Amino acid sequence: MAPPASTPSATSSVITLTVNGEKHALPVDHRATLLDVLRERLDLTGTKKGCDQGQCGACTVLVEGRRTVSCLQLAVAAEGREITTIEGVAQDGRLHPVQQAFLDLDGFQCGYCTPGQICSALAVLDEHAAGWPSAVTADVRPDAAVPPLTPEEIRERMSGNLCRCGAYVSIVRAVERAARTAGAEPTAAPAEGVDADKEAVA
Ligand code: FES
Numbered sequence: 001m002a003p004p005a006s007t008p009s010a011t012s013s014v015i016t017l018t019v020n021g022e023k024h025a026l027p028v029d030h031r032a033t034l035l036d037v038l039r040e041r042l043d044l045t046g047t048k049k050g051c052d053q054g055q056c057g058a059c060t061v062l063v064e065g066r067r068t069v070s071c072l073q074l075a076v077a078a079e080g081r082e083i084t085t086i087e088g089v090a091q092d093g094r095l096h097p098v099q100q101a102f103l104d105l106d107g108f109q110c111g112y113c114t115p116g117q118i119c120s121a122l123a124v125l126d127e128h129a130a131g132w133p134s135a136v137t138a139d140v141r142p143d144a145a146v147p148p149l150t151p152e153e154i155r156e157r158m159s160g161n162l163c164r165c166g167a168y169v170s171i172v173r174a175v176e177r178a179a180r181t182a183g184a185e186p187t188a189a190p191a192e193g194v195d196a197d198k199e200a201v202a
């Protein structure tokens with residue numbers, strides 16, 4: 001007789017995940033990815049499956065505040081971790097400034113990549129605030145000043161998130177806006193293709 005769903009077995013274990021502040025204990029197959037557990041077991045379908053092989057970033061979530069492609073993370077490896085998905089980004093019915101910027105500045109078309117883009121953007125702001133350099137940062141000496149979030153920096157830092165609709169110009173613009181809202185050092189110039197009217201949208 002098969003063991004009850006809540007019983008661990010040779011191929012499954014009961015794990016505890018805290019997702020968007022809510023604690024869940026559930027049995028999961030050892031081979032299940034975090035992405036599949038979020039979508040299929042917890043019904044958190046905001047996190048999208050694109051390539052399912054770590055290439056597109058559609059499945060990006062925050063694990064302990066760090067961005068993670070959830071299709072490459074086994075759920076059992078997330079045991080005991082705090083996870084934030086797109087469903088947990090807005091607080092008290094108010095959009096996060098990153099979400100608002102994507103909305104105001106058309107940082108999407110079909111929206112499929114958007115949850116991953118927004119989770120990545122949240123991490124970009126935190127990584128930048130913590131002084132992390134990127135692959136295009138000119139001066140990476142430990143005592144160097146944190147570079148401003150220029151469009152070039154944003155493009156590089158967001159390069160793990162693909163958008164098949166090609167909304168990149170607006171995505172960069174939205175992250176720039178969010179960075180300014182968050183108090184990050186202002187960028188030197190508007191992103192390529194930014195028109196003054198769009199930039200004026202508050
Ligand atoms: S679905 Fe995970 S990176 Fe594409």
Ligand code: FES
Nearest residue numbers: 109111163164165
């Ligand atoms: S908005 Fe359609 S894939 Fe990015």
